[in-house]
Amino acid sequence: MAVFTPVSLDDIRQWITQFPLGQPLALKGIPSGIENSNFFITTERGEYVLTVFEKLTFEQLPFYLNLMRHLAERGVLVPAPIANADGALIVALHGKPASIVSKLEGSSQMAPQPAHCAAVGAMLARMHLAARDFPLQQDNLRGLAWWNATTPEVLPFLSDSNAHLLRAEMHFQDAFAGCATYKTMPRGPVHADLFRNNVMFSGERLTGFFDFYFAGCDSWLFDVAVTVNDWCIDVASGVLDAARVRALLDAYHAVRPFGAGEQTAWQPMLRAAALRFWLSRLYDFHLPREAEMLTPHDPVHFERILRERIATPAPELF
Ligand SMILES: Nc1ncnc2c1ncn2[C@@H]1O[C@H](COP(=O)(O)OP(=O)(O)OP(=O)(O)O)[C@@H](O)[C@H]1O
Numbered sequence: 399m400a401v402f403t404p405v406s407l408d409d410i411r412q413w414i415t416q417f418p419l420g421q422p423l424a425l426k427g428i429p430s431g432i433e434n435s436n437f438f439i440t441t442e443r444g445e446y447v448l449t450v451f452e453k454l455t456f457e458q459l460p461f462y463l464n465l466m467r468h469l470a471e472r473g474v475l476v477p478a479p480i481a482n483a484d485g486a487l488i489v490a491l492h493g494k495p496a497s498i499v500s501k502l503e504g505s506s507q508m509a510p511q512p513a514h515c516a517a518v519g520a521m522l523a524r525m526h527l528a529a530r531d532f533p534l535q536q537d538n539l540r541g542l543a544w545w546n547a548t549t550p551e552v553l554p555f556l557s558d559s560n561a562h563l564l565r566a567e568m569h570f571q572d573a574f575a576g577c578a579t580y581k582t583m584p585r586g587p588v589h590a591d592l593f594r595n596n597v598m599f600s601g602e603r604l605t606g607f608f609d610f611y612f613a614g615c616d617s618w619l620f621d622v623a624v625t626v627n628d629w630c631i632d633v634a635s636g637v638l639d640a641a642r643v644r645a646l647l648d649a650y651h652a653v654r655p656f657g658a659g660e661q662t663a664w665q666p667m668l669r670a671a672a673l674r675f676w677l678s679r680l681y682d683f684h685l686p687r688e689a690e691m692l693t694p695h696d697p698v699h700f701e702r703i704l705r706e707r708i709a710t711p712a713p714e715l716f
């Protein structure tokens with residue numbers, strides 16, 4: 399169970415009185431997740447999720463929590479952060495930053511069909527548009543600068559073939575980020591981690607996006623590429639599934655039309671999105687943190703996807 403900071407019902411009885419949630423009735427650690435310590439809390443007012451942030455700081459967190467509030471207020475389906483009596487969304491618990499958000503109904507759809515992908519594409523485009531007037535700025539902290547910083551840390555653990563792939567792809571992505579097309583791409587706050595396990599569905603009805611703690615300002619197309627690389631693949635091979643790709647991209651395009659520059663950037667962006675998760679998985683695998691129990695995600699999955707995106711022409715964006 400990936401609970402890095404244990405929290406008990408007794409620990410929060412006094413602490414939770416600063417929120418308008420009534421008495422806590424039950425608290426349960428959530429076993430999935432590798433970044434933060436998460437708990438379901440039942441209070442007299444309903445069901446919520448408590449997150450204790452393990453790496454993100456009090457300085458970084460306002461971007462994520464205020465973005466969620468901004469989106470929720472504009473009808474994008476995301477958990478609504480709960481403010482305490484002073485209006486604060488982030489408060490200390492066991493010396494670490496913590497927040498409480500509303501619990502989404504439904505469950506993750508781990509075997510998505512085209513209808514699920516279309517719902518995700520449409521909501522992603524709505525999210526990008528709704529965040530255009532979000533006033534806070536924060537870079538994608540898992541963007542190009544982080545890839546460049548992390549590459550030398552993981553290289554010593556790689557086979558010759560993988561070290562060559564990583565060096566070559568970093569070279570390609572550094573050059574791509576410097577080109578004119580990249581610089582004109584539409585950008586704004588993006589989720590940047592919109593995998594199947596970060597979206598809730600009730601049947602075919604999308605009930606919410608969550609886990610915004612990798613969000614940041616980046617190109618919208620990067621967000622689309624991250625999403626397609628998870629929602630629209632055959633998991634065993636990493637190969638894109640044409641029907642699901644079409645469903646997701648067409649639904650996105652109907653809400654926020656893609657531009658010609660984005661078509662040019664699509665294949666490099668699919669590669670960038672694969673590289674980002676290959677790198678973070680390599681880092682977590684070879685340089686793990688302590689946890690009560692932690693199962694790192696498999697880096698080979700994204701190595702396979704990266705090789706596949708390099709080898710195979712990208713599908714038409716629109
Ligand atoms: N607002 C929410 N409503 C309902 N369930 C939630 C909510 N937030 C988190 N969960 C549940 O908690 C689990 C872990 O949350 P989350 O994915 O945010 O953790 P994490 O540590 O940031 O994980 P990772 O970054 O590995 O995805 C989710 O899979 C989901 O079941």
Ligand SMILES: N[C@@H](CCO)C(=O)O
Nearest residue numbers: 433591593675679695
């Ligand atoms: N979605 C990431 C985990 C961090 O949220 C991965 O699958 O590697």
